Amino acid sequence: MKALLRAQAAWVLCLLLWAGNAWFTPGFTALAWQDGRLVGSLPDLLYHGSTVALLAVCCVPLVAAAGVDLALGALMAWSASVLVVGADRWGAPVGLVLALVVGMFAGGCTGLAIVRLRVSPLLATLVGLSAWRGAAQLTSGGGVHYATEPAVRAWGLWSPLGLPVLVWITLVVVIVMHLVWTRTTLGLKCTAWGLNARATEWAGVSLLPLGIGIYALAGAAAAVAGCAQACELGAADASTVGIWRELDVLVALVLGGASVSGGRVSVYATVGGALAAETLVMTLAWQGASTATALFVRAAVLVGVLAWRAAPKGTVR
Amino acid sequence: MKRVAVGLVLVVAVCGIALPRYWSAKLLPDLLADAAVPGVAAIGVCFVLACGSLDLAVGSLAACASLVVAAAVGAGLPPSVALALGLVFGAAVGFGMGHLLRVTRVPAFIGTLGGLFALRAAALWYAEESLAIQSPAFTEWSAWTWSVGDGRWRPAALTLVLATAVGAYVMHAWHMARAAWVVGADEQAARQAGLDPDVVRVRMHTVSGLCGGLAGALLALSSSAGTSIGANGLELDALACAVVGGASLLGGRASVVGAVLAAVLFAALARGLQFAGIADAGWGRLVAAALLFLYLLLDRLTTRARAGQHSP
Numbered sequence: 001m002k003a004l005l006r007a008q009a010a011w012v013l014c015l016l017l018w019a020g021n022a023w024f025t026p027g028f029t030a031l032a033w034q035d036g037r038l039v040g041s042l043p044d045l046l047y048h049g050s051t052v053a054l055l056a057v058c059c060v061p062l063v064a065a066a067g068v069d070l071a072l073g074a075l076m077a078w079s080a081s082v083l084v085v086g087a088d089r090w091g092a093p094v095g096l097v098l099a100l101v102v103g104m105f106a107g108g109c110t111g112l113a114i115v116r117l118r119v120s121p122l123l124a125t126l127v128g129l130s131a132w133r134g135a136a137q138l139t140s141g142g143g144v145h146y147a148t149e150p151a152v153r154a155w156g157l158w159s160p161l162g163l164p165v166l167v168w169i170t171l172v173v174v175i176v177m178h179l180v181w182t183r184t185t186l187g188l189k190c191t192a193w194g195l196n197a198r199a200t201e202w203a204g205v206s207l208l209p210l211g212i213g214i215y216a217l218a219g220a221a222a223a224v225a226g227c228a229q230a231c232e233l234g235a236a237d238a239s240t241v242g243i244w245r246e247l248d249v250l251v252a253l254v255l256g257g258a259s260v261s262g263g264r265v266s267v268y269a270t271v272g273g274a275l276a277a278e279t280l281v282m283t284l285a286w287q288g289a290s291t292a293t294a295l296f297v298r299a300a301v302l303v304g305v306l307a308w309r310a311a312p313k314g315t316v317r
Numbered sequence: 318m319k320r321v322a323v324g325l326v327l328v329v330a331v332c333g334i335a336l337p338r339y340w341s342a343k344l345l346p347d348l349l350a351d352a353a354v355p356g357v358a359a360i361g362v363c364f365v366l367a368c369g370s371l372d373l374a375v376g377s378l379a380a381c382a383s384l385v386v387a388a389a390v391g392a393g394l395p396p397s398v399a400l401a402l403g404l405v406f407g408a409a410v411g412f413g414m415g416h417l418l419r420v421t422r423v424p425a426f427i428g429t430l431g432g433l434f435a436l437r438a439a440a441l442w443y444a445e446e447s448l449a450i451q452s453p454a455f456t457e458w459s460a461w462t463w464s465v466g467d468g469r470w471r472p473a474a475l476t477l478v479l480a481t482a483v484g485a486y487v488m489h490a491w492h493m494a495r496a497a498w499v500v501g502a503d504e505q506a507a508r509q510a511g512l513d514p515d516v517v518r519v520r521m522h523t524v525s526g527l528c529g530g531l532a533g534a535l536l537a538l539s540s541s542a543g544t545s546i547g548a549n550g551l552e553l554d555a556l557a558c559a560v561v562g563g564a565s566l567l568g569g570r571a572s573v574v575g576a577v578l579a580a581v582l583f584a585a586l587a588r589g590l591q592f593a594g595i596a597d598a599g600w601g602r603l604v605a606a607a608l609l610f611l612y613l614l615l616d617r618l619t620t621r622a623r624a625g626q627h628s629p
Contacts, residue, residue, distance in 0.1 A: 068426070113610070117617045120566050122371075122426055126553050127606050134602025142599065238599075247434055250427070260427055292441035299434035306428075307421030 010256045010272030017279040025286050038162035045275075045282055046163065050170035051225050053274035055245065056252040057170075057177050057267055058221030061186065061214040063253055066194035066262025067121035069218050071110065071128030072249060076226030076242030078132040079103045081140040083227045084147045084236040092151035100223050106132055107219020108212045115211035136238035146235045156231030166228040173221070178267045190214065194262025244295065251277040251302050260306065277301075318563050318575035320615075325582045332589035339592050342467035348584045349474035350539075354379070354532045356477050356580035358551055359558035360484040361411075361528025363576050366559055367488075368497035368514075368521045369504070369568025370425040374414060374432030375529040376551030380440045380544055382407045382533025387448040387543025396455045403534035404527060410436070411526015415519035433552060440545035448543040459538045473535050477577065480531065484573040493520045501568025557609045558583065583608070 005012065021028045021041070031040040055072055062069060079099040086095030106128065113124045147153060158165050181187045189210060192200040201207055222242070230236045250260075256273030258265035280301070284294045333340040349356075358375045365372045382403040389399035418428045450456075463470040488494045500507040500514045507514055532551065537543055560566065561582070562575030586608065587601055 113613070117613050119613050123556070123560065123566055123613075126556065127609050130550065130553055130602045131606035131610075134599045134606065137599030138597070138603065142597070244434070247430075250430070254427075260424055290442070292438040295434050295441070296438035299431040299438065302434075303417075303421065303423055303428055303431035306423045310422040 006257070007266075007269065008272075010269045010276050013255065014272050014276040014279060017276060017283060021279070021283055021286070025283070028286075033162065035157075036162065037157075037159045037164075041282075041286075043163060045279060046167055048282065049275045049278035050167045051228065052245075052248045052252050052278050053271050054166070054170040054173055055218075055221050055225055056249045056256070056270050056274045057174050058218050059249055059253065060177065060181065060258075060265050060267050060270055061190045062121070062218055063258050063260070064187065064190040064194050064262060064265045065211075065214060066197075067114065067215070068260070069110070069125050069215070069249075070122070070246045071106075071125040071132055072218065072222045072225075073242030073245040074129045074132035074136065075103055075106050075219055075222040076229065076245060077136040077236070077238050077240075078106065078139065078226070079223035080226035080230035080236040080241045081136045081145060081238050083230050084145050084152065085139055087147060087149040087152050092149050092155070095149070095152070096227060099227050100220060103219040103221075103223025103226070104216045105219070107216040107222070110219070111212040111215030112208075114215065115208050133238070136236075136241070140236055140238045142238065144235050144237045147230070152231050153234040156228075156234060164228075164232075166224075169224060169228075174267065174271055181267045191263050247295075247298055247302070248274075248277055248281070251298050254302055254305050318572045318578065321562055321575050321578045321582060324561075325578055325585065328582060328585045328589065332585065332592070336589060336592040339589065342465075343469070344588075346465075346468045346470045346474045348581050348588065349477050350471045351584035351588065352577070352580040353473035353477040353535050354539075354548070355551060355554040355558055355583070356577045357480050357528050357535060358532040358555035359562065359576040359580055360480055360573050361525035362555045362559040363484070363488070363562070363564055363571040363573050364494065364497065364521045364524040364528075365425075365518075366564040366566065366568065367494065367501050367571040368518050369501035370418070370518050370521060371429055371556075371566070372411075372414075372522065372525045372529075373426060373429040373552045373556075374436055375525065375532065375555050376548045376553075377433050377436035377440065378407055378410055378526060378529035379533035379536055379548040379551055380546070381410070381436050381443075382530040383537040383547070384440055384443050384448055384533075384543035384545060386534055386537040387450050388443075390450050390452050390455050391448070396452070396458045399455070400534045400538070403537065404530040407530015407533060408523050408527040411529065412519065412523040414526065415522025418522070419515045419519055437545075444543065444545045446544075446546055448545075450537065450541045450543070456541060459541050471539075473539055476531070476535060480528070481574060481577045484528075484577075487524075488571070488573050493517060494524075497521050498569055498571075501570070503569070554580075554583070554605075557605065561609065561612045 028041045031038060031042065059069055079102050082102045083095045083099040086098040110124050110128050113119045114121050160168060189205050192205065193207060197207065226241060229241055252274035253265065253270055254260065255276050256266065256270035258270065281294050281298065284297060358379065362372055362375065385406045386399045386403040389402045390396065414429065414432050418425055421428065461472060496512045496517045499510065499512060500517045504514050536548060558579040559571065559576045561579035562572050564571035564576065583605055586604060590600060590604060
């Protein structure tokens, strides 16, 4: 029973939050159909939760490899700017492809620096945090850049079966990642790297392509999330897109039971963690709490969960 | 430290040759004033890096401290007391955070990342954007300058020089700072030698908090306001300065003078960009990141990875 509860903790928390909301938040379960789109609190939650879930799930391999990515939000901003500016200049499809390439390129560079230069992931992604945000400001010429290409806005409104397309993308990515993580050797290799990098290298796993690949995956996820946000708003704001997203992702991973020092993480639980984290944030918003309060609560949850988990054993360092 | 000094001389020389009016009697005091906030924060970061810990909350802490100064002046306290309160606040928060890390056993980067967000939230609760200081006495303090020839030394520049001297002395003379080097290099060995790593780490976080508080006081002094959104990314600047100055994220290696020289190097570069007519925030961020990357590359090429430094 205890083991079952531990494995499902994130989902249990998520369901508890939903039950609490159904009880306390008026209109939480209300659904309506408007302009070919399902509207209401739950679809909202699903949409915002899927951004976090997409990012967190694509961070699973690098977290297993004892890495961390603090540059996700900045990379979202850069790819959003690239999409909007590229769509204006060469058309929306080219803009989208460019944004994805930028995301993967930036992530790949991070991975290269981590494996080849032996920079700690923390420092490498902190450098990225500054560099990508700067690149975003240069791309969009500073400030907000509005999309003039109608296709960009049309993608933002596109909702197959009533749900935004990002939700479906996330669903597919989650299923594929779960299968890849549990059925192929990727999970084994990343986890081994997180537990002992040198031993993994000596066991014949080549860390360079693996490192570039897993950081490029996180970069691609950030690009998709950034593009989705740009399409939704029909504009890219280089200084606010993706701000504090890396905190959401960390909270999602930690709620999903991941160890931040590597070696233990699950795709399934991370999705629950992402939904729980986003539900928590939106619950606070519905209860009228300020953004500062939401920020504080997330930080407290992050530290609190890790502290609670570290307490009985004494050493997670 | 030698490397960063060479880099600084190179940057100043190249900028001086390429850009007219870059070299002047104003250059040194202005560079020191520009480098004051990140430089002072970097001194504190050197102490935490030495003991193998991290502090990502310096930026938010500085913002909070500047609000404390603004609030204290608003309550009618004299400027000296208000600025001192900012420092005390910083040290207290640093101590609290170090103690929290000690008790909860959360990895330092997560714990202080939590501190980053929590302190920023606290600052936003207190003031929406900023809290202006309207006190004649305080304005007098912030407008004070000491003219030497053409150069005008502002309080921030003098504080940086003083803080560097004190920091460098404390790093070598204080037994706790020396213990921090041992703890950072090898915690097990430190324990065997009778040192308590937990106590050392709490002390070093207190020092870092004190420096963050000083950075906040300088922010309040230079802008005559407490800010709740300012000093964003200061933790990265401070960390970058400390690393370029010769500190290792793995602990056991840090240089106060090197970190401050690195802060002056970044300031010299930013001033060069400004003189070249590129005062864009985007370029500033990119160039700083590229410089840090270049440093890491050089570091990797010139020093062989030591055993045990095999960080993934």
